[in-house]
Amino acid sequence: MQKVVFNMEPFTCPSCVKKIENTIGRIDGVNEIKVMFNSGRVRAEFDSSKTNADVLENTIIKLGYPVLSKKVS
Amino acid sequence: MNQMKNSHIAGITGLLLFIALALHLTGLAQWKDNVLIVSSLFAGYFIAIKAFKALRMKAFSIELLVTIAVIGALIIGEYVESAVVTFLFIFGAYLESRTLEKTRSSLRELIDQTPTEATVIRPEGHIKVPVEEVIKGDRVLVRSGEKIAVDGAIVSGQALIIEAAITGESVPASKSAGDRVFSGTILDNGYIEITADRVGDDTTFAKIIEMVEEAQESKTKTQKFLDRFAQIYTPAIVILSVLVYAVSRNVELALTFLVIACPGALVISAPVSMVAGIGNGARNGVLVKGGEIMEKLSKIDLVIFDKTGTLTKGKPEVTEVKSWGLEENALLRIVAEAEKVSEHHLGQTIVNEARKRELTLEHEPQGVEIIKGGGMVATVAGQHLAIGNRKLMADQGVTIAEEVDAYAVAREKAGNTAVLIAIDKRLAGIISIADQIKPEAQAAIAQLRNAGVKQTIMLTGDNRHTAQLVGKELGLDAVHAELLPQDKVKWVNDFKSQGYRVAMVGDGINDAPALATADVGLAMGVGGTDISMETADIVLMSDRLDQFAHAYSLAKATVRNMQQNTIVAVGTVIFLLAGVLLGKIFLASGMLVHELSVLLVTLNAVRLIRYRARGKAQLDAQGTTTRDTSCQAA
Numbered sequence: 218m219q220k221v222v223f224n225m226e227p228f229t230c231p232s233c234v235k236k237i238e239n240t241i242g243r244i245d246g247v248n249e250i251k252v253m254f255n256s257g258r259v260r261a262e263f264d265s266s267k268t269n270a271d272v273l274e275n276t277i278i279k280l281g282y283p284v285l286s287k288k289v290s
Numbered sequence: 291m292n293q294m295k296n297s298h299i300a301g302i303t304g305l306l307l308f309i310a311l312a313l314h315l316t317g318l319a320q321w322k323d324n325v326l327i328v329s330s331l332f333a334g335y336f337i338a339i340k341a342f343k344a345l346r347m348k349a350f351s352i353e354l355l356v357t358i359a360v361i362g363a364l365i366i367g368e369y370v371e372s373a374v375v376t377f378l379f380i381f382g383a384y385l386e387s388r389t390l391e392k393t394r395s396s397l398r399e400l401i402d403q404t405p406t407e408a409t410v411i412r413p414e415g416h417i418k419v420p421v422e423e424v425i426k427g428d429r430v431l432v433r434s435g436e437k438i439a440v441d442g443a444i445v446s447g448q449a450l451i452i453e454a455a456i457t458g459e460s461v462p463a464s465k466s467a468g469d470r471v472f473s474g475t476i477l478d479n480g481y482i483e484i485t486a487d488r489v490g491d492d493t494t495f496a497k498i499i500e501m502v503e504e505a506q507e508s509k510t511k512t513q514k515f516l517d518r519f520a521q522i523y524t525p526a527i528v529i530l531s532v533l534v535y536a537v538s539r540n541v542e543l544a545l546t547f548l549v550i551a552c553p554g555a556l557v558i559s560a561p562v563s564m565v566a567g568i569g570n571g572a573r574n575g576v577l578v579k580g581g582e583i584m585e586k587l588s589k590i591d592l593v594i595f596d597k598t599g600t601l602t603k604g605k606p607e608v609t610e611v612k613s614w615g616l617e618e619n620a621l622l623r624i625v626a627e628a629e630k631v632s633e634h635h636l637g638q639t640i641v642n643e644a645r646k647r648e649l650t651l652e653h654e655p656q657g658v659e660i661i662k663g664g665g666m667v668a669t670v671a672g673q674h675l676a677i678g679n680r681k682l683m684a685d686q687g688v689t690i691a692e693e694v695d696a697y698a699v700a701r702e703k704a705g706n707t708a709v710l711i712a713i714d715k716r717l718a719g720i721i722s723i724a725d726q727i728k729p730e731a732q733a734a735i736a737q738l739r740n741a742g743v744k745q746t747i748m749l750t751g752d753n754r755h756t757a758q759l760v761g762k763e764l765g766l767d768a769v770h771a772e773l774l775p776q777d778k779v780k781w782v783n784d785f786k787s788q789g790y791r792v793a794m795v796g797d798g799i800n801d802a803p804a805l806a807t808a809d810v811g812l813a814m815g816v817g818g819t820d821i822s823m824e825t826a827d828i829v830l831m832s833d834r835l836d837q838f839a840h841a842y843s844l845a846k847a848t849v850r851n852m853q854q855n856t857i858v859a860v861g862t863v864i865f866l867l868a869g870v871l872l873g874k875i876f877l878a879s880g881m882l883v884h885e886l887s888v889l890l891v892t893l894n895a896v897r898l899i900r901y902r903a904r905g906k907a908q909l910d911a912q913g914t915t916t917r918d919t920s921c922q923a924a
Contacts, residue, residue: 226387227387227390227391227394236344236347236351240347251507253503253506253507254507254561255394255397255503255506255507255561255565256394256397256398256401256503256506256507257394258503279343279346279347280343280344280347281339281340281343281344290422290490290491
């Protein structure tokens with residue numbers, strides 16, 4: 218199980234949260250996803266044999282939210 | 291082109307609107323319309339892209355509504371409306387993100403203080419590594435001006451350390467071998483080597499950030515209510531818009547409804563206040579674990595304090611050495627030599643005092659015997675010592691003269707523990723030890739009263755005399771002494787059943803049950819012990835009581851701010867609906883009112899970031915004046 222934290226551009230509308238949480242949550246291998254609206258961060262836990270941090274990052278970008286940086290641990 | 295910043299788009303569309311206005315004034319109506327159409331299409335393109343992206347992920351978005359409204363306005367020839375709506379939408383988003391960023395700046399500043407690298411001492415020498423590569427047990431070296439990257443104990447060296455990131459205290463603390471240091475703090479001056487025992491996400495600093503993050507995400511009742519309201523509001527307005535069109539065929543009215551369907555200020559009003567309030571606390575060393583707790587704290591009217599370590603320093607100090615016969619320091623030295631082997635905290639206090647007075651303790655005590663509930667006896671340099679209370683003296687057959695006893699009683703009444711010393715069965719002196727009241731306690735309690743606390747109570751396990759003395763000095767409403775942890779819980783429940791909203795301030799370990807029972811439990815002076823960070827609702831990172839007073843005033847200010855914002859948000863909705871239905875508000879003005887309301891609630895919340903309690907400022911001013919007068923007197 219791996220953990221990743223994305224630093225995002227500041228979120229401005231709370232509906233983004235549900236959008237990202239639902240979409241990422243549907244990816245196979247993602248165990249836990251939490252969008253922190255107020256700190257502008259996205260935290261996810263995933264099974265590294267099924268998916269990886271880049272897949273998650275690309276999905277978030279495709280949703281229309283630029284990722285500033287990420288930290289995998 | 292997708293990556294273009296909102297500020298640039300807003301700038302360009304703003305310029306186009308200005309040109310259109312100029313053309314309007316010069317009477318070139320045809321040109322004006324063309325410019326407006328270009329402006330609408332240009333800004334509308336970026337809004338539509340976002341709407342499309344969300345739609346592709348099967349997600350509904352406000353951008354979609356605005357896109358439909360703009361297309362509609364263009365079709366019916368309302369070019370001014372469409373151009374102004376797109377401009378306001380993008381410019382508003384830009385301003386929102388700028389001001390929202392401000393409300394979150396406290397946490398951002400904290401995160402920015404996260405250390406990135408550390409110098410470790412490995413077999414291959416001193417090497418600089420990224421902080422992720424430091425492992426538990428590593429020996430880490432920190433020089434002047436560097437940031438400490440791990441939690442651990444100092445092995446060698448000494449330094450002045452600024453612990454603001456952890457405690458909110460900006461005055462540097464002096465630390466040397468054996469003391470604990472924390473990740474995120476800055477070494478102001480000196481040199482130390484530390485053994486890392488917590489690294490990365492396990493450090494106190496990382497935990498604080500995580501806690502504040504989670505606190506800011508947590509939702510209050512007001513917030514949940516507004517969220518639910520917003521969830522109904524948007525679809526309801528969209529349906530209303532369709533109905534209006536179906537019934538009245540009034541396209542303009544239908545489009546206006548689409549523009550005002552965004553719940554903007556509604557969903558953002560309560561959270562922005564909370565985020566700013568919790569952020570302010572974190573920067574001042576007060577961790578509030580969520581919005582709900584902030585609301586509860588603001589309603590507190592009775593505060594219970596533990597004594598030792600909360601109202602008092604928790605570190606007993608020698609207040610007087612009285613000797614009959616021997617010279618004062620000679621007595622202190624011989625007693626300290628005997629107490630060297632004692633593990634009793636009073637004994638340790640005496641040894642510390644001797645060290646402070648730079649007395650060399652050379653003799654080893656012989657025949658040490660610890661007498662439970664009495665004291666100790668030992669032989670030092672051929673002299674027989676008995677150190678302890680009256681009972682020990684009686685057991686040892688030492689007679690206590692009347693004036694000596696009177697002195698001991700007087701010291702005890704003044705809040706001291708009197709330690710009697712007999713040398714070779716003759717009473718030789720008394721050492722007074724007291725746990726002193728924290729210097730800021732009185733002012734902090736006064737500030738709490740000013741802010742609305744009705745009752746201040748002390749619950750302590752300590753003896754009645756000392757407890758009453760502290761209570762009197764601080765002007766507390768009641769003091770209950772000689773209590774066990776379960777008795778404290780009983781008192782908390784009693785006060786609660788009397789209808790008070792109770793806050794309990796304690797040290798988080800001994801007081802954990804009472805903290806959990808109170809409406810709000812505050813653990814103080816813990817500088818990072820895990821247990822208290824988990825059990826308490828609010829953690830006061832430094833030892834100071836004025837942090838609590840600040841937290842209380844801050845909670846009140848935050849809740850007030852949130853109420854103001856809620857009123858603005860709900861008021862805006864009513865105003866917009868009424869305006870639209872009465873035909874006074876159209877696309878552009880609807881968008882303007884909406885954006886203004888969002889900005890208003892955000893700017894209102896920004897005020898909380900710099901909030902300082904008013905009472906505190908006054909007390910500080912008084913403090914300086916008294917200091918001035920005493921200087922003049924001297």
